[in-house]
Amino acid sequence: MSNTPLLKVTEARKVFGGLVALDGVSLSIGSGQIYGLIGPNGAGKTTFFNVITGLYAPDGGRFELQGKTYSPNAVHRVAEAGIARTFQNIRLFPDMTALENVMVGRHVRTHGLHHGVFGAILRSKAFIQGEQQIRAQARELLDYLGIARYADSIAKTLSYGDQRRLEIARALATEPQCLALDEPAAGMNATEKNLLRETLERIRQDGKTILIIEHDVKLVMGLCDRVTVLDYGKVIAEGSPAEVQRNPKVIEAYLGSGATHG
Amino acid sequence: MHWGNVSIPLTRRNAILAALAVGAALLILPFIVGLAGNAWIRILAFAMLYIMLALGLNIVVGYAGLLDLGYIAFYAVGAYMYGLLASPHLFEQFEWIRQTFPNGLHNSIWLVVPLSALLAAVFGVLLGAPTLKLRGDYLAIVTLGFGEIIRIFLNNLNAPINLTNGPQGLSKIDPIEIAGINLSRPIDVFGLTIPSVQLYYYLFLILTVLVIVITVRLQDSRVGRAWIAIREDEIAAKAMGINTRNVKLLAFAMGASFGGVSGAMFSAFQGFVSPESFVLMESIVIVAMVVLGGMGYVPGVILGAVLLYAIPEALRYVAKPLQEAIFGNELLAPEAVRMLLFGLSMVLIMLYRPRGLLSARRAT
Numbered sequence: 001m002s003n004t005p006l007l008k009v010t011e012a013r014k015v016f017g018g019l020v021a022l023d024g025v026s027l028s029i030g031s032g033q034i035y036g037l038i039g040p041n042g043a044g045k046t047t048f049f050n051v052i053t054g055l056y057a058p059d060g061g062r063f064e065l066q067g068k069t070y071s072p073n074a075v076h077r078v079a080e081a082g083i084a085r086t087f088q089n090i091r092l093f094p095d096m097t098a099l100e101n102v103m104v105g106r107h108v109r110t111h112g113l114h115h116g117v118f119g120a121i122l123r124s125k126a127f128i129q130g131e132q133q134i135r136a137q138a139r140e141l142l143d144y145l146g147i148a149r150y151a152d153s154i155a156k157t158l159s160y161g162d163q164r165r166l167e168i169a170r171a172l173a174t175e176p177q178c179l180a181l182d183e184p185a186a187g188m189n190a191t192e193k194n195l196l197r198e199t200l201e202r203i204r205q206d207g208k209t210i211l212i213i214e215h216d217v218k219l220v221m222g223l224c225d226r227v228t229v230l231d232y233g234k235v236i237a238e239g240s241p242a243e244v245q246r247n248p249k250v251i252e253a254y255l256g257s258g259a260t261h262g
Numbered sequence: 263m264h265w266g267n268v269s270i271p272l273t274r275r276n277a278i279l280a281a282l283a284v285g286a287a288l289l290i291l292p293f294i295v296g297l298a299g300n301a302w303i304r305i306l307a308f309a310m311l312y313i314m315l316a317l318g319l320n321i322v323v324g325y326a327g328l329l330d331l332g333y334i335a336f337y338a339v340g341a342y343m344y345g346l347l348a349s350p351h352l353f354e355q356f357e358w359i360r361q362t363f364p365n366g367l368h369n370s371i372w373l374v375v376p377l378s379a380l381l382a383a384v385f386g387v388l389l390g391a392p393t394l395k396l397r398g399d400y401l402a403i404v405t406l407g408f409g410e411i412i413r414i415f416l417n418n419l420n421a422p423i424n425l426t427n428g429p430q431g432l433s434k435i436d437p438i439e440i441a442g443i444n445l446s447r448p449i450d451v452f453g454l455t456i457p458s459v460q461l462y463y464y465l466f467l468i469l470t471v472l473v474i475v476i477t478v479r480l481q482d483s484r485v486g487r488a489w490i491a492i493r494e495d496e497i498a499a500k501a502m503g504i505n506t507r508n509v510k511l512l513a514f515a516m517g518a519s520f521g522g523v524s525g526a527m528f529s530a531f532q533g534f535v536s537p538e539s540f541v542l543m544e545s546i547v548i549v550a551m552v553v554l555g556g557m558g559y560v561p562g563v564i565l566g567a568v569l570l571y572a573i574p575e576a577l578r579y580v581a582k583p584l585q586e587a588i589f590g591n592e593l594l595a596p597e598a599v600r601m602l603l604f605g606l607s608m609v610l611i612m613l614y615r616p617r618g619l620l621s622a623r624r625a626t
Contacts, residue, residue: 053501079503091501093494096487104491108503110484117512120483121476131483174503 004067006031006209007178012061014051021047023233034210036224040253043230045213049182053085054078080108084176086167088183094156098166101155102138105173141169161192180211185219197223292460303459305575309568310466311524314473316551316567318520324558326513327493329402332409333548336518338540339385340378340525345432345535355424371438374526382522383515390514394507409545416537431536438530462531473520477560489513554611556618565620574600
């Protein structure tokens with residue numbers, strides 16, 4: 001295996017007016033890792049996500065996916081390049097069924113004339129086969145996330161945990177190399193969190209790389225191979241979960257300066 | 263079930279039987295209403311034109327969730343395109359046209375229908391391109407302006423070069439001719455005289471069925487899902503790799519093309535077009551058809567179009583005698599009754615069925 005990191009971000013910078021939200025953030029994620037991005041509220045984690053996935057245009061930095069630079073200036077192109085994401089506050093297509101949500105995820109990997117307007121109107125053989133394939137793949141993904149029984153339910157009627165799972169299924173449908181999850185465990189109870197951990201480990205075993213923002217320190221420590229800690233838009237620590245946990249700067253950022261001296 | 267499909271068990275056999283029954287009823291319908299006069303068949307024919315318009319707008323408003331208050335502009339584009347290509351106006355105005363087409367401009371329906379769809383689609387993209395970043399109220403205002411711009415252009419493009427003949431409009435527009443049958447003359451089939459309006463009704467019916475088939479097929483496809491995804495959550499749609507710019511433009515173009523075809527048919531049917539057929543009120547009525555019937559749901563949109571077109575038309579014939587019978591004289595002009603009912607129905611729909619008369623009933 002080559003040593004090229006799957007996702008490498010160098011000196012990412014993002015400024016909102018006078019606020020420097022990201023001040024030269026660099027990180028490098030190896031293929032097949034589960035990589036944690038943590039930090040106190042307002043540290044810039046979600047901004048970093050929005051920058052690497054093209055939602056916010058960066059004010060500087062170099063972005064490489066599998067050794068190739070990509071420019072995060074259009075969200076749909078980032079998805080095409082191979083980064084799929086979920087959102088902190090779930091963003092499903094609420095009035096579509098769970099299955100249709102995942103089918104939309106196949107959009108970016110289904111091209112060609114027969115998938116366009118003419119294929120659809122003429123119902124060409126290739127179109128029908130393509131649709132059947134999209135449907136089958138979407139069902140498979142729902143099954144993979146354990147929510148196949150809700151395939152025909154309207155997305156907004158699913159429970160909170162299932163909506164989070166559906167969002168992951170939809171992201172996986174785009175065949176990403178890197179799956180970026182923004183607080184996937186938010187609002188989940190202990191059982192759901194355990195289930196999530198199993199799911200993420202399975203996704204990793206199946207060859208995906210995962211970048212995860214998470215507040216639940218226990219979950220991050222148990223799950224991630226490496227962790228980067230952000231505070232005020234800067235990287236304050238990087239390393240294995242155990243290393244990071246002992247880092248005085250991290251303790252200070254989370255608990256205040258008194259904690260290290262007391 | 264797929265998005266937007268009815269929840270009754272829809273086996274292929276049932277669907278075909280239902281389609282045959284409805285088809286037969288629609289074929290026979292003009293013979294029945296024709297007994298009360300050709301004016302009623304004319305109402306049916308116009309209802310078809312409005313169904314096409316409403317289904318076209320449904321793609322933009324119902325599927326892609328982009329509020330378009332200037333949709334009538336595409337109807338105008340189609341109508342004027344046919345009017346210009348099939349009336350003596352350009353022939354009389356331009357020397358080079360007289361020389362190139364010594365017999366005048368007459369065009370076959372096989373050319374006109376695709377061309378009107380195409381031209382309207384181009385205008386759809388023209389409207390769509392500058393409004394891509396707008397949503398909701400802002401988009402509505404720009405599209406409203408676009409609709410007015412088209413009408414004002416048509417009104418004023420009679421100088422310095424007389425292109426549209428201004429407010430006087432285009433007259434002497436050719437009727438449609440298919441396979442040697444001129445639709446403006448009645449024909450005899452097995453001793454049965456079928457009047458001209460009824461021939462047009464059948465033509466419009468065929469086109470409407472075509473538009474319905476295209477709509478339903480698009481809805482259940484990758485393109486249709488992308489439209490609905492944009493309506494549901496544009497950012498999430500982008501994150502799924504949907505190129506929202508292209509997909510929105512496609513919605514504008516597809517929607518406009520239905521309007522263009524409908525407009526061309528209107529022009530041929532009337533034999534005359536003028537800018538006053540394309541006022542803002544028409545755009546609003548079409549939006550109301552889509553909203554009242556059920557946004558994004560084909561049977562709902564069809565119902566909305568029929569109700570909002572046919573009922574006010576019927577009122578013209580019924581309102582006066584009815585009022586005279588009840589009150590002894592006519593208290594309200596049919597137009598006033600029409601607007602009253604229109605407003606009342608919108609208020610009631612918003613109160614009691616905010617998703618429209620018929621909406622996709624979905625299992626939860």
